[in-house]
Amino acid sequence: MAYADAFTIVCDHLERATVLERPAARGTVRLALKEAGLDPESVTPSQMAVVTEKLLPSELEALRITDVNGHCQSIRGRLKRLESDSSSSDASPEAVFERLATRSQ
Numbered sequence: 001m002a003y004a005d006a007f008t009i010v011c012d013h014l015e016r017a018t019v020l021e022r023p024a025a026r027g028t029v030r031l032a033l034k035e036a037g038l039d040p041e042s043v044t045p046s047q048m049a050v051v052t053e054k055l056l057p058s059e060l061e062a063l064r065i066t067d068v069n070g071h072c073q074s075i076r077g078r079l080k081r082l083e084s085d086s087s088s089s090d091a092s093p094e095a096v097f098e099r100l101a102t103r104s105q
Contacts, residue, residue, distance in 0.1 A: 005082055036050070053076065
């Protein structure tokens with residue numbers, strides 16, 4: 001099962017910077033995504049940023065994680081960088097089709 005980069009970034013941060021172990025971190029993020037009606041395999045960086053702003057803080061507070069706002073701000077910064085990196089990528093479907101169209105002319 002391949003997860004979206006945005007999901008992985010959030011989980012990695014929680015594993016590294018909090019007391020949550022891998023299964024707990026991933027489960028917590030999955031719960032927040034489920035509440036938002038989103039899928040870990042396809043969540044975009046901008047969708048994940050909204051989840052970290054609106055839903056993830058309450059999940060982390062329920063687990064008694066300290067500095068929830070600091071963690072969520074740090075995660076949103078990484079998601080913003082991921083979004084800007086992916087938007088400038090030549091691997092987007094639009095960029096690929098544009099290159100294909102120019103080759104066939």
